[in-house]
Amino acid sequence: MTVPVRVRFAPSPTGKVHAGNIHTAIFDYLWARHTGGTFILRIEDTDVERKEAGAVEHMMEALKWLGLDWDEGPGVGGPYGPYYQSQRLPLYKAAAEKLVADGHAYYCFCSTERLEAMHQQQEANKQLTGYDRACRNLTAEECKAKESQGIKSVVRFKVPLEGQMTIHDLIYGDISFDYKNIDDFVMLKSDGYPTYHLANVVDDTAMKITHVIRGEEWISSTPRHLLMYQAFGYTPPQYIHMAMIVGADRAKLSKRRGAISILEYRDMGYLSEALFNFLVLIGWSLDDKTEIMTRQQIIEKFSLERMGRTAAAFNQDKLDWMNGVYIRNLPFDDLADRLLPFLDRYLPPEVKRPLDAVYVKEITPLIKERIITLKEAAAYADFFFLDNLTHDAAKFVDKKTDAATALKALKSAEEKLSALDDFNRDQLETTLRSLAETLGIKAGQLFNVLRVAATARDATPPLFETMAALGQDRCLQRIKSAIAVLSKN
Secondary structure (H helix, E strand, O other): OOOOOEEEEOOOOOOOOEHHHHHHHHHHHHHHHHHOOEEEEOEOOOOOOOOOOOHHHHHHHHHHHOOOOOOEEOOOEOOOOOOEHHHOHHHHHHHHHHHHHOOOEEEEOOOHHHHHHHHHHHHHOOOOOOOOOOOOOOOHHHHHHHHHOOOOOEEEEOOOOOOEEEEEEOOOEEEEEEHHHOOOOEEEOOOOOEOHHHHHHHHHHHOOOOEEEEEHHHHHHHHHHHHHHHHHOOOOOEEEEEOOEEOOOOOEOOHHHOOOEHHHHHHOOOOHHHHHHHHHOOOEOOOOOOOOOOHHHHHHHOOHHHEOOOOEEOOHHHHHHHHHHHHHHOOHHHHHHHHHHHHHHHOOOOOOOOOOHHHHHHHHHHHOOOOOOOOHHHHHHHHHOOOOOOOOHHHHOOOOOOHHHHHHHHHHHHHHHHOOOOOOHHHHHHHHHHHHHHHOOOHHHHHHHHHHHHHOOOOOOOHHHHHHHHOHHHHHHHHHHHHHHHHHO
8 A cells, every 4th residue: 555544433323333333343443454554433423313322432342342443533542633523513614614615515594394395295296305406506695694584504515417426436346426316415404513424524534534444325425425525625535335234134234123232242142253253254255165263364364355245144143153163262261261250140149159260160171162152151051050959850761761770870879979089080980881880771871860960951061071070079969869859759
């Protein structure tokens, strides 16, 4: 790149950030990091009516959790601040007034009622809806007269009445638009706040943005922005419009359609690195086979040429699979540290707190192969922490083992296990396989009975490792409880 790359993520704080809009931030981040450029965070908080308290903080927390560290912006600073658009209003007012003075824009005094009636009539006549340019040719005297009457105005851009414009997008190529299909859009509202069109052109220029990465739904707005760049005499950035993310119903993911927020994925026990990897692959690929990649590998291999043009679905099953892979690839100690707060939060209330971190590290290897999310660990491994289990006599019986056989096996196992001086995995296997031979039953029958006794479940991590982790005293206490249940029944 001859000019250092500068990209910006410019969210509107109108709700919790979800996968559809954080997706843009990820590609901004990747392009900046791949090229050695600058990643800027700018808050487009000019939609006063829809602004939500806490939305900015939520969004920044989501970015940090995903590891999307910004180089300029709120909390970091930079040479082109302030980075909140609500703090830049004088810049937009001056820019709009300049375009009016230069003949590229005009004051519009049309009331909301008139505009609504106009649109209704256009729809009734099956016409293209848009402003009818009623105020486009007002003289300075006529404008002053309306102002003197206290009539509020907006500033509209004068779109050429004839001709067309061709925009160039680095993903979609050249796209042409007829000016007749673009109305004279509002740049500055009557309350002094800019529309997106004016604010992003002014700020992208002031902040020296070289590439604008945004969703494909903004392609139709690009001619408006390029017209403004021309009128100002500014050099426009290059445009990269990304294919949207859609849900299973093929509809666009959005806040208004109940898309899950990024931090909800965190709270459900998804790993940030797994979600990052997953979201990158919605809209970009290294090849047709590579899926699991580290952040550094993605940054090094990232290219605009591999970005897709068609909408891609958010595949929850694939995210679950990928998260499971990342969990299994974590070092035991790292996984244990991540599991601890989820176990503390979701284990039954009767489990004693604080949890023993050393014990959590001991059982982590036993459960990592079976969980998809960190949150699942509590429901899957609660028997490791509970003092008392409730046994179901029916679980001890199957097609091969009746209640009498199960009861005999448990009594014999209690006797053998009580005599062990070393309650480790290998000693348990040797002892119990020998016991099965002595009892004249298959080893699997004995193991199944002991699994239910030790855990009150018929599906668990490997039996010998599980019993060793539970310890001799706890295992014997549970076997006695199981014997009592079977004897009673």
